[in-house]
Amino acid sequence: MPDTTTLAPVSPLSHRLLAMNESATIAMVKKARELMAKGIDIINLSFGEPDFQTPQYIKDAAKQALDDGYTFYTPVPGIPELRQAICDKFKRDNQLDFQPNQIVVSTGAKQALANAVLSLVNPGEEVIVFAPYWVSYEEMVKLAEGVPVTLVGTLENEYKVTAAQLEAAITPRTKLIMYSSPCNPTGAVFSREELGEIAEVLARHPQVYALADEIYEYINFVGEHASLAHFEAIKDRVITVNGFSKGYAMTGWRLGYLAARQDIAAACEKMQSQITSGTCSIAQRAGLAALRGGRSSADEMVAAYRRRRDLVLDIVKDIPGFNTPTPSGAFYIFPEVSAYFNRLAPDGSTIATSMDLALYLLNDAHVSAVSGDAFGAPECMRFSTAAADDKLVEAFRRIKASLAKLG
Known part of the structure; x- marks a missing residue:
């Protein structure tokens, strides 16, 4: 022995x-x-x-929710009035049309990203990650048993990946691209023209979806924010993620959301239903007040x-x-x-x-x-x-x- x-x-x-x-x-x-x-x-x-600090009117809404006894389970994808307010926000700020059944509210934008990756990516499928990237993107792909493919932008182009780079990186195994704009960590912002060129590439590859992380949308020093979902030819293949932590100083509230084609949103809701269910009821009422209060x-x-x-x-x-x-x-x-x-x-x-x-x-x-x-x-x-x-x-x-x- x-x-x-x-x-x-x-x-x-x-x-x-x-x-x-x-x-x-x-x-x-x-x-x-x-x-x-x-x-x-x-x-x-x-x-x-x-x-x-989180703006006072948002805190007041949370206090009011507590006083109103708003302390019970919520629907998995979020309370109806918050999902409608998110649709209104997309229309107001981004000229994007969504219905509430296309919105899934999550425990932070990080969960929304994970929901999307786990709902879309099969083992062995490739996910092109624009680099420099936020630290969790590659790890989410690994968790889904996908293959992360890093595509690095150059310093001369403010670290932004170009459409030509993307075209060269796509293979028959490519399922998804992931990026943030404004970008964490570089602060780079894709212009509407640059996203339009990326959209043209994606239009030629109908098997490829896009996960657009727009959590820093409001923290933009160069003017209009551009969304990839704006482009008609590919809008049904874009999952847009956003939240409240950066623009409304609500990091500890853990409140984010995604907007996607209805079947993809339903898949993300299904994923979330088995992991956390609906996010905090008090935070959702606070988020509703945040959106109704505008962006001043x-x-x-x-x-x-x-x-x-x-x-x-x-x-x-x-x-x-x-x-x-x-x-x-x-x-x-x-x-x-x-x-x-x-x-x-x-x-x-x-x-x-x-x-x-x-x-x-x-x-x-x-x-x-x-x-x-x-x-x-x-x-x-x-x-x-x-x-x-x-x-x-x-x-x-x-x-x-x-x-x-x-x-």
Whole structure:
């Protein structure tokens, strides 16, 4: 009999779980919080979270819902009046026509994205992911047992993937494309003309669907927001995802939604029915008030985000080795930082990757950021600008000083 006492125990965890990576954003936030718990003054620029409070009228609606006893289960795809308000929003802001049975309200835009991927993608089918991408896109595709195909935009084109790149990447196995605009992490915004060219490519490939993440829609510094679903030839193959966390500073409320062709929406509802059912009743009433209140509060926040973007860009232009394009939306900068690779840190360790650099800045400058590896751009780093002006000034002062120590 062989001696089995030294054999490593077999993990009871599923292969699909072991194949997934932890969210790099959440991982860096965890590390930052661990240091903060030790009394270290960490400036957190790793989380994509507005530092504004949810507008008071939205809070008041939630309080009223509690007072009204609105505390019971809701329909899986959302309460009817919220789904109608979302249709009204699409008509008002995007000139898109949807019916309530095409809307599924979820526990955050992240769940809406996951619902769509799990409802559409079969094992072995390819999903083209525009990179740099939000950290969870590839992991969602892996969970669905699809094959993520990363398509990288160039820095010269603000990291935006072109229609020609997309055409060249499509194969008979391609099922879906995924992208965000305004983009997390780069802040790039697709113009109507650029999306029109992408729509022309998709029109030639009727087996390919599109998942358009528009969660940063209102945080746009260059004018009109463009939606891929606007283009008639492909609108029935576009799933549009949005939510309340960014435009209405409602991150903790966990409220998002998707709009899609009715059979796809029904599939997403079916998926959600077996995982979470309907999202929080109080949050839905708050979201209803948010949409009925228009976007004036969002516009006020956007003015602050624009000022902060310009403030940070003015500072980082004096940091050697930070190649930083000007973001057109969202609240991040995404500099190319490979000039600092293969440098020596004061403790003698080598900065080989952007993750090494992120950890160095966390421990030396006490500033938390996210490495570009997580976004499909390993030569870059993401810094959130959704922080108070004085915090941003101090954070990049520390960063500049720490980078100057690298040999």
